[in-house]
Each structure stands twice: as C-alpha cells, then as structure tokens.
Amino acid sequence: MKYLDEFRRPEQIAALLQEIRRITRRPLRFMEVCGTHTMAIARWGLKRLLPEEIELVSGPGCPVCVTANPDIDRAIALADIPEAIIATFGDLMRVPGSLSSLNGQRARGRDIRVVYSPLDALSLAEEFPKNKVIFIAVGFETTAPTLAATIKEAYVRGLANFFALSLHKTVPPALATLLDLGEIKLDGFILPGHVSAVIGSKPYEFIPKDHGLGCVITGFEPADILQAILLLVSQANALAPRVEIQYRRGVNPAGNRIAREIMAEVFAPAPGLWRGLGMIPESGLELRDRWASFDGGRTFPVELPQAKESPGCRCGEVLRGLISPRECPLYGRLCTPEEPHGPCMVSTEGSCAAAWKEEI
C-alpha cells in the first residue's frame, strides 16, 4: 500500500542501521509511548537488529493497558443496566476487571458489541431506539476527537439513547508524571505519531526544556522508527535535546486545529486514573456539562466492587518501563495471550503481548 510499503524496504533498513551503528558512542535508552510503536518494533524485530548499546523500553502507551481496574469495573457494571447495549473497541473485551470482564458479561447474556468507530455505536442507537447504547471510550488524543464529533452528531440527530463512558486520557501529563517519578533513566522519547497528528509538537516542549531529554515524533513503518532512533542518537551526541518531527508526512507541527477544537468543545480536562501511574490531574477527558445527557458515567450510577488486581500481575511496573515483560513471574507461565492475567498481555499492543510475539 502507498505510504506503507515504501518505508519497509530492506535496503533502507540496512542503511539506517549502519548509520545508527556508526554514530552510537554509548549506551542509550529510549522509551516509546505508543502501543502501535510497541507492536511495530516487535513485528519488524527491530530490537534484535539495533546495536546492543541501544535499548528500547515501552512506556504507558497502550490505552487499554493504562485503563485502571475501577474504570474497567464501571464498564463491566454498566452492562447490567436493563436494556443496555455496550459498544466498545475489541481490545477491551478480554481485559479482566476486579471480578469479571466484558467477555464474561457477554457469556452471561449481556449485550456487548465490538465496534470499529464511535459512529458505529451511534448507528446502533438509531437501530435500537428502545435500548440504551453505551459506548465505552478508551484512547488518547487520536481517538478523543472522534468521540467528541460523534456526541455532537448524536445531538444533531436527537438521539437520546446514546451515551459514552469517557475513559479517554491525554499523553503529555502522563509523560510529565513518569519523568517526575524519576524511577527510570532515559535518554529520549520516541513520541506517538498519530496522537501528535492531533496535538502537534508543542505540548512536549517541557521534556527537552525541563528534563533535558530528546524527543522525536515518529511514524510507524520500520524506516520511520529507525530514522527516529538515528535522530535521537544525534540529539544525545550533540547534547542538544529538542522536539523533532520525523513523521513529517503525517504530522503538522501545529497538529490538527479542527480536531482539537471539537475535542475542547465537548471535553474538559479532568483527573485521570492510570494503571501504574495512579491519579494524574488534567490527564482525563470528561464530558462538559452541556453534554451531560450523553454521559454514561453520570446518567447511570453503578455500584462498583472493591477494586483488586490480578494476583502477581506486574503490569503497573511494565507500564512505567521498570521491568521488562519477561521479568514478571507470571509471563509465559500463568499469563499468555490465550490466558492473559493482565491487560499488557490482553491488548494486542500491550508490551507483554508484543514481547510474546517477538518470541514466536
């Protein structure tokens, strides 16, 4: 496909790797904070190709993985509302909450549907006017504008049976928290391409300024990721950290103004609960009062079980980059993609699922 295959050629990969080897002078650790990058790195086996001085670690970049158990529990509880149809992206289905999962609810006869777009959930609301369609919305700034636009569309169409539980989160506050914790030593960030297509490069400027770390907004093909690593090594060598855009075909420095305006019209920043990072101020997105009638969380108060984690699951530390998936005692023994214990193994773009993929 155009714009994909051209950036996957073995000759490019070889040339980029040679250049990375040539300029790398010391051990460097870079963190990617996008599940799609985690997956691409595993898919193309990039960790094995890079010189051993370069270490890649995954951060809190998989939206399903960073969704905390009380929020998963709320989604699960909403399925018990009479006449409810729960619509959500597929990855969330198998994530275990404290007592059950959405899949478990489906097995109990609850109506749970996997959709590709929030607009599909809107169509369900139109198709089943007597039901209450509740869209469980996870995702970062790439996805949040699509829900914002869908809620506005629900208003225009006068659909009173469409609701959303917004578990959306924003990336920069999580990076700030991760850096303030100071638990992990990093030399730079491989920043998410499609989050940045919306927010642009400015929200990351505190990273070089306050923390002295290089940042490269990166595309998703192997040549993109390797070129970003080359740029990060150059920044580290020159002791000149800044926010660079490698993925220029996919990101404007100013981001997408229209998408951001629609997002700001519908959502207000709110505290967001992250698995592994805890409550982070202004990292969540809640529906503004004007749109409260579409807010599944406010419309349907539910009783939540006492939140508890899967025993032994170390997803929280994996998401902070503190341990690799293989360092978790459950990994590959009690926790596999077929029988996952934690969300990092459930989600196709979780670090544990990616590590597993690298091994087979």
Place this chain on the structure above:
Amino acid sequence: MCVAVPARVKEVLGTQAEVEIGGVARRVSIQFTPEAKIDDYLLIHAGFSIHRIDDDEAKEMLKLLANMEGDGL
C-alpha cells in the same frame, strides 16, 4: 489503538468521503480535514480522517533514505 491507515479519496461527499483502503471502499468522516480532495491520501482512524498526508514530505524522506543507501554502497 492509535493505528491510522492511509486511504485514497475516491469521492468527496460533503463532510464525508468515499475512500479506498487497500482495495476496500469505505465511507469516512472528513470533518477534521475539510481540505481533502479526490486522490489525496488521508490517515483514517476509527472512521475519521485525522490528517491529509503530505506527499512532498514523504518524497523528501524517501530521497534522504535513498542518499543514505547510496553512501553505504
């Protein structure tokens, strides 16, 4: 989750467009990229176009990579 795939615009229909993704036709919203026109490539995420791909930038990168390959040989 933040996957977005390049799709070619076949027809613009107001705030929507008929696009082709790897040979498959799909209707998407182009309200975030109203500048989209026929034969443009858009990045599609969850049924919405989030960006119009900048072909000049893509060519620029390919040129840079080609030079790098040339140097290595």
